[in-house]
Amino acid sequence: MAEKNVLLEVKNLQMHFPIYGGIIKKQVGSIYAVDGVSFKLYEGETLGLVGESGCGKSTTARAIAQLHTPTGGEVIFQGKNIAGKKGHELLKARMDMQMIFQDPYASLNPRMTSGSIIAEPMNIYRQRRMLDLSRGEITERVEQLMEKVGLSRYFRNRYPHEFSGGQRQRIGVARALALNPRLILADEPVSALDVSIQSQILNLLNDLQKEFGLTYLFIAHDLAVIEHISDRVAVMYLGKIVEIAESKELYKHPLHPYTEALLSAVPIPDPEVEKNRKRIILTGDVPSPDRRRPGCSFYDRCPKKMDKCKNAIPILKSPDSGEHQVACFLHNNE
Amino acid sequence: MSKDVILRVDNLRTYFNTDDGVVKAVDGVSYDLRKGETLGLVGESGSGKSVTNLSVMQLISSPGKIMSGTAELDGVDILKYSDEQMRKIRGNRISMIFQDPMTSLNPFLRISTQMVETIMLHKKLDKKAALARSIEMLDLVGIPNPSARVNDYPHQFSGGMRQRVMIAMALSCDPEILIADEPTSALDVTIQAQILELIQELNQRLGTAVMMITHDLGVVAGMCDRVCVMYAGKMVEKGTNTEIFKDPKHPYTQGLINSVPRLDRPSKERLFSIKGQPPNVIDLPECCPFYPRCEKAMDICKSKYPPVTAFGEEREVRCWLYEEGK
Numbered sequence: 298m299a300e301k302n303v304l305l306e307v308k309n310l311q312m313h314f315p316i317y318g319g320i321i322k323k324q325v326g327s328i329y330a331v332d333g334v335s336f337k338l339y340e341g342e343t344l345g346l347v348g349e350s351g352c353g354k355s356t357t358a359r360a361i362a363q364l365h366t367p368t369g370g371e372v373i374f375q376g377k378n379i380a381g382k383k384g385h386e387l388l389k390a391r392m393d394m395q396m397i398f399q400d401p402y403a404s405l406n407p408r409m410t411s412g413s414i415i416a417e418p419m420n421i422y423r424q425r426r427m428l429d430l431s432r433g434e435i436t437e438r439v440e441q442l443m444e445k446v447g448l449s450r451y452f453r454n455r456y457p458h459e460f461s462g463g464q465r466q467r468i469g470v471a472r473a474l475a476l477n478p479r480l481i482l483a484d485e486p487v488s489a490l491d492v493s494i495q496s497q498i499l500n501l502l503n504d505l506q507k508e509f510g511l512t513y514l515f516i517a518h519d520l521a522v523i524e525h526i527s528d529r530v531a532v533m534y535l536g537k538i539v540e541i542a543e544s545k546e547l548y549k550h551p552l553h554p555y556t557e558a559l560l561s562a563v564p565i566p567d568p569e570v571e572k573n574r575k576r577i578i579l580t581g582d583v584p585s586p587d588r589r590r591p592g593c594s595f596y597d598r599c600p601k602k603m604d605k606c607k608n609a610i611p612i613l614k615s616p617d618s619g620e621h622q623v624a625c626f627l628h629n630n631e
Numbered sequence: 632m633s634k635d636v637i638l639r640v641d642n643l644r645t646y647f648n649t650d651d652g653v654v655k656a657v658d659g660v661s662y663d664l665r666k667g668e669t670l671g672l673v674g675e676s677g678s679g680k681s682v683t684n685l686s687v688m689q690l691i692s693s694p695g696k697i698m699s700g701t702a703e704l705d706g707v708d709i710l711k712y713s714d715e716q717m718r719k720i721r722g723n724r725i726s727m728i729f730q731d732p733m734t735s736l737n738p739f740l741r742i743s744t745q746m747v748e749t750i751m752l753h754k755k756l757d758k759k760a761a762l763a764r765s766i767e768m769l770d771l772v773g774i775p776n777p778s779a780r781v782n783d784y785p786h787q788f789s790g791g792m793r794q795r796v797m798i799a800m801a802l803s804c805d806p807e808i809l810i811a812d813e814p815t816s817a818l819d820v821t822i823q824a825q826i827l828e829l830i831q832e833l834n835q836r837l838g839t840a841v842m843m844i845t846h847d848l849g850v851v852a853g854m855c856d857r858v859c860v861m862y863a864g865k866m867v868e869k870g871t872n873t874e875i876f877k878d879p880k881h882p883y884t885q886g887l888i889n890s891v892p893r894l895d896r897p898s899k900e901r902l903f904s905i906k907g908q909p910p911n912v913i914d915l916p917e918c919c920p921f922y923p924r925c926e927k928a929m930d931i932c933k934s935k936y937p938p939v940t941a942f943g944e945e946r947e948v949r950c951w952l953y954e955e956g957k
Contacts, residue, residue, distance in 0.1 A: 564849025
């Protein structure tokens with residue numbers, strides 16, 4: 298445990314988006330999309346980030362990659378805080394950090410061939426003299442990458458529309474690998490794919506991780522997918538992590554009432570199991586993150602709420618000072 | 632066999648004539664839907680599950696065309712009905728709910744206007760009675776404070792609530808059949824659980840037969856009595872829910888069930904995956920469409936489309952594996 302290297306540490310990350318209103322368009326409020334997220338990501342592991350739409354999981358990834366400049370907190374990547382960094386410094390840091398996006402239709406430029414899409418990250422760094430590769434070497438690497446992700450090198454001159462959804466996602470994966478990164482932020486990489494293609498991509502990501510020793514921050518809303526791919530899982534609700542634990546532990550002994558409800562709501566493809574399961578049906582919808590709550594953010598929907606939860610915010614902490622941390626007064630007194 | 636069948640679809644073919652060739656979106660699909668049951672229709676995108684149901688409702692527009700087949704509602708073929716006659720069926724005897732409730736509601740009209748319109752048309756009620764009925768329906772689907780919310784616009788509801796409104800609207804004329812086309816695919820898990828529970832409860836309480844179209848095997852396992860599996864416009868396997876999941880016969884169904892990671896059986900092993908891509912349904916040759924991806928493919932699969940092999944009363948599969956030796 299102790300010898301694990303911390304690759305990325307996020308400390309109290311905040312991403313608030315302003316809301317403008319009124320005649321003079323002054324700021325009238327904020328969307329607290331990510332509000333105090335902290336976690337560590339160890340070298341070579343996969344951390345799953347799960348939650349419902351609007352809980353801030355994608356924003357967290359984008360704020361880590363500095364696609365949004367965080368409004369607060371630190372993003373310590375390979376020992377350096379990159380939050381708010383710009384220009385050369387940021388480019389350098391991001392060389393080891395790449396993203397895979399959800400929609401393989403929207404994340405590839407339709408006017409570029411698959412080969413030039415995969416080569417683009419290398420070309421960007423080459424032009425800035427941060428990467429020492431000749432044009433020929435880049436082409437060679439593109440072909441290698443395409444075969445690595447299961448595409449024929451002869452598809453190099455084809456455009457994205459000539460590929461199916463699953464193949465396009467493979468192009469996205471090849472592009473993310475182009476610079477030999479150490480960390481990949483995968484933002485719902487399989488959500489838009491059909492079941493039979495989804496398992497192909499999950500296997501591919503697993504193989505690549507083993508081969509290149511990659512570290513993944515894997516975002517998805519599908520709990521079964523997250524369980525399958527992750528070593529550890531963090532559950533988000535309304536911009537905060539409510540529970541984080543090793544994957545097996547979390548699925549066996551969920552502590553937070555939200556995690557319990559979430560797990561019980563996932564349909565299981567087996568009629569026998571489905572018949573005998575007890576579902577916890579939550580009332581109401583996920584509230585809007587447009588205001589900060591004085592108490593626990595799950596208070597309105599929680600089946601186990603207490604008086605205390607209304608006016609005090611629980612802190613993410615382990616009940617027995619182990620790896621399993623939860624933000625709930627049922628298990629912690631703080 | 633004929634246990635109160637209310638809708639029997641037989642050999643339905645819907646083709647789209649495009650510049651690139653003929654797209655056989657639905658190619659010889661047959662099924663029956665019985666009173667009060669929930670029938671699941673599973674398949675991946677492009678397998679023709681939505682087009683099948685749109686064809687039954689005669690909602691196919693050019694260049695699509697229903698080439699052949701019958702759809703008997705209580706013994707009468709509604710595919711022969713005129714537009715006029717169909718209008719009396721849609722929303723009255725067969726209702727539909729869709730994946731995205733925002734695009735299926737008119738954003739400019741109040742919920743009351745949209746609901747009253749349907750009810751007045753089919754139920755011959757006056758406006759006041761129709762409004763009362765709308766409020767009753769909204770209450771039934773669990774919308775809090777329905778008499779006030781009925782006057783709201785669609786954007787004032789959340790995704791889950793909008794789907795509830797859609798269900799209330801679909802059920803307002805006591806239809807015999809409710810076609811639910813991916814009703815929860817756009818919703819979050821906790822909201823999905825709410826909506827599925829609601830559909831199940833209404834199915835039992837009102838006795839409406841439900842046709843559940845989905846790509847999510849988990850949803851099917853929890854909701855349906857019987858299941859049909861579609862691949863590339865064709866029905867490849869039919870059976871009761873337990874049979875399909877316990878003993879899938881078609882290699883495609885087997886692959887589909889094995890390739891989903893399961894929460895109740897955590898494993899870090901490699902997932903099973905079906906190789907290749909779903910086929911392009913333009914100008915498909917007359918062979919088994921699953922042939923190029925199938926692990927058990929034989930020579931005959933290349934040249935001929937397999938006939939139906941029946942196992943008992945409920946079970947049907949189209950695969951040469953089971954025709955051998957017969």
